[in-house]
Amino acid sequence: MSGPADGLPEGSGDLQTVVAEEERGRVVAIDSAYHVDDRNTGRDVVISASYSGVLPARFVADLRPRAAIGLDCGIGPDGAGIAGLWFYEALGIPAATADVAGILLGDGVDVHRNGVLSRVNAPALACGVHPGMPVAEAAVRLLRTDPVTHAPQEITNREVMEEGPDGRAVVCTDSIAFGTPADTGRSVLVTAGHTGRSAVPYLRSVRPWGFICSDGGRGREDSGMAGLVLVEPDGLAGATVDARTARMGDGLSTYHDGVISAANVHARACGVEVGMPAAAAAHLLLVR
Numbered sequence: 256m257s258g259p260a261d262g263l264p265e266g267s268g269d270l271q272t273v274v275a276e277e278e279r280g281r282v283v284a285i286d287s288a289y290h291v292d293d294r295n296t297g298r299d300v301v302i303s304a305s306y307s308g309v310l311p312a313r314f315v316a317d318l319r320p321r322a323a324i325g326l327d328c329g330i331g332p333d334g335a336g337i338a339g340l341w342f343y344e345a346l347g348i349p350a351a352t353a354d355v356a357g358i359l360l361g362d363g364v365d366v367h368r369n370g371v372l373s374r375v376n377a378p379a380l381a382c383g384v385h386p387g388m389p390v391a392e393a394a395v396r397l398l399r400t401d402p403v404t405h406a407p408q409e410i411t412n413r414e415v416m417e418e419g420p421d422g423r424a425v426v427c428t429d430s431i432a433f434g435t436p437a438d439t440g441r442s443v444l445v446t447a448g449h450t451g452r453s454a455v456p457y458l459r460s461v462r463p464w465g466f467i468c469s470d471g472g473r474g475r476e477d478s479g480m481a482g483l484v485l486v487e488p489d490g491l492a493g494a495t496v497d498a499r500t501a502r503m504g505d506g507l508s509t510y511h512d513g514v515i516s517a518a519n520v521h522a523r524a525c526g527v528e529v530g531m532p533a534a535a536a537a538h539l540l541l542v543r
Contacts, residue, residue, distance in 0.1 A: 271295075274302075274367050275395060280321055282394040284363035288315050288325065295320040300394045302370075304363045307352045312339025316346055322382075322397035324390055326366065327352040327373045340376040349379035349402050353390050367391055377412075378402040416445070416510055416534070419541040423464055427506035431468060434461035443467070443540045445510045445533065447503055449474075450482040450495050458486050458493070465525075465540030467533055469503055470495040470516045483519040492521035492540055496533050510534055 270290040275282035280298035285291060288303045288311035295301050300322045305311045307325035315323050323343060328336035336352075343350035353370035370390030382400040384393045413433065417425040426442040428434070431454050434444055444463045448454060449471025458466060471479030480495045496513030513533035525543040527536045 272364050274364065274391075275398070277398060280398055282367065282391075282398055284367045286361050286363045288312075291315050291318045291320065293318060297321065300324070300397045302363055302367050302390060302394060304358070304361050304366050306336045307339040307350070308335050309338050309342050312342040312350070315339075316343060316348060319346075319348070322349040322351075322379065322394075324351050324353060324366070324370075324372075324394060324397075326355045326358065326360070326370075328355050337374050340374060344376040344378060347378060347402065349376065349382050349384065349397050351375040351379050351384055351390075351393060367394065412506060414507065417538060417541060423541055425510075425537045425541050427510050429504055429506045431457045431461070431466065434463060436461075438463045440464055443537050445506055445537055447501065447506045447509045449479040449498075449503075450493070451478050452481050452485065454482045455485050458482060458491055459489055462489070462491065464492075465522065465537075465543075466491065466493040467509060467513070467515075467537055467540070468493070468495055469498050469501065469509060469513070471503070472498040473516075477517075480517050483517060483522075487519050487521065490521065492519065492525060492527075492543070494518040494522045494527050494533075494536055494540075501533070510537065 272284045273281050274284050282300045284302045286304050288305035296319050299320050301320045302324045305325050306328035330336045340350050351372045352374045354373040358370045359365040372386050372388045375384050383396050413428045415424050423441045427445045430448045431446045439462050442463045443465040445467045450468040473479045483493050494515050495517045497516040501513035502508040515531045515536050518527040526539045
């Protein structure tokens with residue numbers, strides 16, 4: 256294992272420091288994302304002390320390392336400090352960011368030694384990496400775990416959050432379009448698309464026990480939640496969360512982060528109210 260000396264790895268004459276090594280690859284610390292090279296292709300987990308925006312992600316991803324960890328740099332306007340996570344995700348590369356408050360900027364070895372993850376993308380999450388994990392631990396996990404790749408239509412991210420009476424359950428998935436016949440009359444579906452008129456055919460087809468979706472930012476004439484009223488004649492109890500409180504396209508965020516922005520007459524009869532956490536509203540719909 257190489258170590259730093261006068262700012263450079265001993266004996267290597269380059270800008271990469273190997274901080275862990277196993278048969279399947281290495282964990283390599285670099286001070287800048289631009290120090291990645293073809294030695295890292297396909298085998299190494301690269302930890303850089305650069306921000307994790309799209310620009311550095313382009314340079315790192317071009318070399319196709321096994322995984323990448325960078326910094327969130329305060330995230331910033333439009334999520335610019337972490338936007339590279341989704342660039343990596345589109346390419347199937349597990350990636351994460353470390354909280355900048357806990358490390359020395361420009362020092363990749365320090366990021367490895369002292370960093371704590373703040374954000375992860377879906378391939379990294381599938382490898383068992385999560386926010387709050389030390390960077391050193393996460394890097395080894397990424398080194399030892401191959402991400403499972405799926406075609407876009409196979410990614411539904413379905414998870415049971417709470418079980419209720421008579422076999423019912425609160426089920427998170429990323430879109431109401433991912434509802435299945437198994438949800439009919441038994442699932443409270445918590446999803447992350449808008450609740451406009453285009454959601455109505457899916458709601459009527461699946462006919463869940465209840466549903467919570469996003470209001471999509473409401474839109475003109477509250478079109479992002481129009482489906483709430485349109486499905487009232489079908490007897491479907493539903494609500495929306497404020498799109499400013501939960502990530503669109505992420506059903507788990509709807510459940511954990513969402514705040515109810517509207518509810519139809521059937522949901523209100525169950526006690527669902529504007530301002531209520533989505534998880535609490537889902538429970539009320541489940542046990543009605």
